[in-house]
Each structure stands twice: as C-alpha cells, then as structure tokens.
Amino acid sequence: MTPSDAPTILDVLAGDARSITALATKLAATTDLFDENVETVQLVRQIVQTHVAAEQYLHPLIRETIPGGEALAHQQFAEHRAMEELLRNLEDVDPNTDRFKSLLADVRDKWSANAEYLEHDIYPTLREKCDWARLVELADSVVGAENLAPTRPRSVAAEGHNTSVLLSLSQGYIDRTIDAFTHRGHAGTSEIDARLRAGRYDDDGSDGGES
Template sequence: MPAAPTKTDVVDVLIKQHSQIRELFDEVAASDGDARRDAFGRLVRLLAVHETAEEEIVHPAARRSLPGGEGIIDDRLTEEREAKEQLAALEAMGTDDPRFDAELDVLRIAVLTHARAEERYEFFRIRDEFGETQLAALAAAVKAAEATAPTHPHPGTESATKNLLAGPLVAMVDRIRDIIRKAH
C-alpha cells in the first residue's frame, strides 16, 4: 500500500530553510579554506533567495491578513535590511579576512533572532489564519519566487514591489556573476 502523500505548507518550507540556515552557519564556523568559502557561498545564496521569497510572497500576505500585520512586517523588513547589509559586508570582506569570524557571529545572532521572530509572530499566525489550500499555494509561490530570486544580498529591496521591479535584472546579473566566479 503506497504511503499517503505528505502535505507541505509554506510554514513547513520556511522553517525547514531556517534549519538549513542554522546548519550552514555552523558549517561556515567549523571550516576553513575552500570548504569555508563554499559553505559561506551556499549560506549567502540561501539567505538571499529565502528573504526575497518572503518579501515577495509571505510578508505581503501576512501584512494583509494578520491582525497587527503592518507592524509585524515592518519590524521583519527592518531586520532583513540590516541582515542584508551585514551579509553584503561579509561577502565583500571574504572568509579569509581576520575580522570574518567576529562579523559572522554578529550576523548569525541577527539572522537567528530574526528567524525566531518570524516563526513566532508571523509564520505560526499565518498557519492559523489560512486554510490548507492557501498554505500549499503560498508554498508553491515561495518556491517559484526562489527559482528566480537574486543569489546575493541587495539591501534596499525589502518590499514585494521593489523585488518584483528590480529582482529579475538583479537575479540575472547575480547568476551570471556566479557562473563566472565558478569558472575561475
């Protein structure tokens, strides 16, 4: 007898990514050399696409639907902008810089605090507000947004409108830059 299909909703998708982000922070901190650069590159990419999808899909839905949604989302967007600025500075610094470990710790605390706030004040409340079909549709929309999202942080694009206007061009430039870097 085949197993029953598992249902994945947007909250499941995002919390799983938060777990992957925590694991990548651990991997970056525990490695060095090429392994550290690779792990950090994967962390940068995951954070960039994750935040873009939240900004395009999840936050607008929460803003419209959750009681107090305006304030909740404004707080998350402020945190996301600060984290993007920190991530961009770390990416420019490089993993071999002597300041990298200290700055990575600052970013890690900010990102993990932000993730806990999202889960507590936004995600679980979304699960309460939306039905199963809506949650599954949001998960599909998040996956689609991630497939075309920029792969590097771009502070200042923390709204759905800014992401949708600038995102496709920025994503294309990011992905070409990634290909060129990988070739070297």
C-alpha cells in the first residue's frame, strides 16, 4: 500500500457507516429469528462502537477545523445519544412484532441520513483543511477505539476526549465481560463482525469472495 492509498479516519468511518446501513437493511429483510437476535446485537454493538470512536477522534477535528465546529460536534453528540436511546428500545422489543420493525426502520433511516450528511457536508471540508498525514494516523486510532468501546447503548457519555476515553474503557470492559458470560449475540457474532470490518455487507451476497 502506497502512502496515497492509506485509509484516513474519514475513509474508516465512512466504510463503517455503509456497512452498518447495509446490515440494518439486511436485518429488516430477515425472517429467521436466530439471525434477527444475532444481527440485532451486532447492529447495536457496531453503532455504539462507531459513536465512541467518532466522539474521541472525529469530533475534535470538527471543533478545530470547521467554523462553528463546536456547535456541529455538539449536535453530532446529541444525535448519538438519541440513536442509542432508539437502540436501547430496539433491544427490549420482541423481533417478531411490528414495533421491532418500526424501531429498526427508524434506526436505519436516522443512521443513513446522518451518515450521508457527514459524508457530503463534513468530510469534504476536513479533507481539504486537515493535514493528510494526521488523517491517516487517526485511522488507526479510530479502529483501536472501536475495539475497546462499549458494546451496549451507553448510560453515561461525555463529549470531552479524555473523559470519553476513560468512560469507554471502563464501560467497554464491563460490557465485554458480561457478553462473555452471557453469550450475548450467540454463535455467529464474530463472523458478522468480520464481514462488517471487510465491508462485506455492502454486497447483497453475504458470502462474497476474497478481496
């Protein structure tokens, strides 16, 4: 991989957003109860992890770089809190009900709308104004933050970078410990996670070939 091909923080987050949208769309069409349970857990997990990474690394860039960035970052944080409340409700509802499908549609539509806003209105400005090497360096930071982030909607979150890191590390450790003992997500969660990381839910064929 040449330096110009190296992914930036914006590439990573945009790829995550597309995969999450695709997973939500796939879940809406799923009729198998086992798949619904597994993929609902994974959808919640991936959205929360992406939120945490964005709050720790994308939002500071927005504050520093874009005029009115403080208000924009605060608006994004509020979007995250509202989305995680939706996710909390989604997890509490029987997947066989119309209420589940309605909540899932809300999650998918709100997620897609915000992802499109970021990709079309925010990311181009950051690409233009930010040092490219810094954007590349932050790509690894985002992946690391996602790997250590909570796996459930957060009861407590903070906008400041340092406080967010501390809260995420502690809650992430607790969530993962509980997940290990309760087998939350059941079998198949790691496979779905791998597909998300590879962007394989962007393709309607769930298996896909080697890239």
